[in-house]
Amino acid sequence: MAKKAETVEEKLRALYDLQLIDSRIDEIRNMRGELPLEVEDLKDEVAGLTTRLEKLNNEVQTVEEQVKTKKNEIESHKESIKKYTDQQKDVRNNREFNSLTKEIEYQTLEIELAEKHIKEFKANMEYKKNLIAQTSEKLDTKTSHLKHKENELNGILTETEREEKALVVKSEEFAAAIEDRLLNAYTRIRNGVKNRLAVVSIERGASAGSFFTIPPQVQVEIAARKKIMTDEHSGRILVDAALAAEEREKIDAIIKNLK
Missing domain, CATH: 1.10.287.1490 (Helix Hairpins)
Known part of the structure; x- marks a missing residue:
């Protein structure tokens, strides 16, 4: 069983990792479309x-x-x-x-x-x-x-079938590392938005895919990784760009090995 994330930073990383994996599954399923x-x-x-x-x-x-x-x-x-x-x-x-x-x-x-x-x-x-x-x-x-x-x-x-099956297993593994309260919030947000993005990074001073600027002080708090922060406009969970880049590199390597 995956080790539960304990610190806020570990929780943020686990959430973003799960989002990256689930987004790849969404991408594969969208390829099939109708x-x-x-x-x-x-x-x-x-x-x-x-x-x-x-x-x-x-x-x-x-x-x-x-x-x-x-x-x-x-x-x-x-x-x-x-x-x-x-x-x-x-x-x-x-x-x-x-x-x-x-x-x-x-x-x-x-x-x-x-x-x-x-x-x-x-x-x-x-x-x-x-x-x-x-x-x-x-x-x-x-x-x-x-x-x-x-x-x-x-x-x-x-x-894509082999990759999708392996990703679903990975998604379950990564979800197991997240406490139920946060996982439920992640699932609720993900199901409530069209692009299925529940966790997004800060890009050019705004949450990814949003035009609403995040105040500098809030950006500093997000970068500090001391508490779970959400976008007041979309409700999405926010992570800083550096953390996002590190996790993307990690998950990209995992996905590459699954293909």
Whole structure:
């Protein structure tokens, strides 16, 4: 277990070290940014388009079967017409002739109806084939985009995953050296600011990232490292530039060895 920081200076160094490590973890995670979510969204889109394409192809196949069925029905009706026409040659009276004529008319109407259905089926099939072409094109584009994003994400993960895991362990080690009260304050400040900086150094008479000048007397107190000082405007914990430079050099060396 890490040795607890006892003096104020040790506490300041421990806090700043933790901040430097956590900032590097933030940097790595920011490199990934929204990529994991983008990849998941693209996977969902590709899956959805694939399902839609399968459904459309099945629908086209069904319509093709319907067209085939109607064509078979037409052939059957034509055979019936031929049969009834041949029978008319051997009828014995007008009643039988008229009855066969009605059958022929019925079969003719059935052919016309079947041809109408075939025309409708073919129009529907053409519409679906256009949808298939559009969906296939969109699927190809999304699949290509997904592959690109996956490669991008895998590249970042390969490059940074080992370092990130090691840094998380280091962060826990350094946090263990800080008393609970200060660690809770650090976490609260860090979670409350956009850039996640809870501990900052003095730069050009102001806290890093701030335009508010720190009075000279306060700067002297911060440099003395006798008590924990905070920026009255942002609430961040302040350390002097010399201490910050020393700790940055130390933590940079630790991070370098983790890569």
